Structures are given as structure tokens and as C-alpha cells.
Amino acid sequence: MEIILLKELDKLGDKHEIVSVKPGFARNYLIPQGFALIANSSNKKRLDELKRIEIAKEAKLKGHYQEIANKLKGVILKVGAKAGTTGKIFGSVTNVQIAQLLKEEQGVEIERRKIVLSDDVKELGTYSVKLNLHPEVVTEVQFEVVQE
Numbered sequence: 001m002e003i004i005l006l007k008e009l010d011k012l013g014d015k016h017e018i019v020s021v022k023p024g025f026a027r028n029y030l031i032p033q034g035f036a037l038i039a040n041s042s043n044k045k046r047l048d049e050l051k052r053i054e055i056a057k058e059a060k061l062k063g064h065y066q067e068i069a070n071k072l073k074g075v076i077l078k079v080g081a082k083a084g085t086t087g088k089i090f091g092s093v094t095n096v097q098i099a100q101l102l103k104e105e106q107g108v109e110i111e112r113r114k115i116v117l118s119d120d121v122k123e124l125g126t127y128s129v130k131l132n133l134h135p136e137v138v139t140e141v142q143f144e145v146v147q148e
Contacts, residue, residue: 001026002039004047009035016051018044058134065133068108072131077101077143083124093121093145098129101143121145 001023005013013019018039021030030036037043079097081089095115102108116130126144133139 003030003036004039004043005030005036006050007035016047016054018047062134062136065137068110068133069131069137069139071108072102072106072139072141075106075141076126077105077141079143079145080148081124081145083147087124089122089124089145093117093127093143095129098141098143102141 002018002020003026005015005017005019008015012021026036026038031038037046077098079093079101081091081093083089095112095117098115098117099110099112102110110131110133114132116132118128118130121127124145124147126142128140128142131139131141
């Protein structure tokens with residue numbers, strides 16, 4: 001059965017892509033969850049309209065995310081953590097903590113899934129985090145882990 005994906009799904013395809021899946025998977029999961037539409041002739045015509053609307057939304061969002069990226073340039077966040085005498089912290093710093101700091105200190109709300117830590121932060125020091133705000137807008141923010 002051919003379907004049109006309304007959302008990007010791992011191991012299946014990208015948004016607005018026409019893919020072939022087993023009928024039961026489409027009828028029982030993808031269509032009821034709102035992840036897909038049946039790829040009939042009327043929905044294929046509607047796909048062009050969906051793509052046009054999506055492109056317009058993305059253009060508007062790209063400008064918004066570019067403003068956020070410019071605002072965060074040169075910002076260094078301070079993350080407080082409990083640490084031992086050797087400088088190792090108890091636990092680790094996560095993308096959730098970075099998202100909270102960005103919201104509290106900079107007034108910028110960024111979804112935690114868009115924050116990518118390159119490696120585990122388990123010691124005091126300065127680190128960098130990548131923010132995937134938009135497919136075309138990616139920025140880096142520095143943060144320093146200090147002892148509480």
C-alpha cells in the first residue's frame with residue numbers, strides 16, 4: 001500500500017515522501033496516528049499544496065531562528081554542578097539543563113532535542129554545545145561547568 005508521510009519517521013522516510021508499506025501497518029498505526037495519508041490521486045494533488053504551505057512556514061521560521069542564533073553569538077552560560085575534589089561532577093550536564101539555562105538567562109526557548117552535546121560532560125571546565133535550530137541555521141554556544 002502506498003502512503004504519503006506527513007511526518008519524518010525513522011527507517012521509513014522523510015516528510016511528504018510517498019512510500020510503500022504493508023496495509024496493516026498503514027491502516028492500524030500510521031493513518032490513525034496522523035503520520036500518513038493514503039496515496040490516492042486526490043491526496044497526491046493535495047501533496048503539492050502541503051509542500052507549498054510547508055515551504056512558506058519554513059521560510060518564516062528560518063528568519064526567526066536566524067535572529068535567535070545572532071542573539072546567542074558569544075554567549076557563555078554558567079552551569080552549576082556539585083563536584084568532588086578532583087573536578088569530576090556528580091552526574092552529568094544534559095541538554096535539558098542547557099535548555100533551562102537558555103530560557104532563564106537569555107529568554108530563548110529551544111526544544112531540548114535541538115540541543116546536541118558532542119560528548120558526556122562529567123568534569124568541571126568549558127564546553128561547546130551545538131544548536132540545530134533549523135536545517136539551514138546551526139549555531140554553537142559555549143558553557144562553563146562550575147562548582148556550586
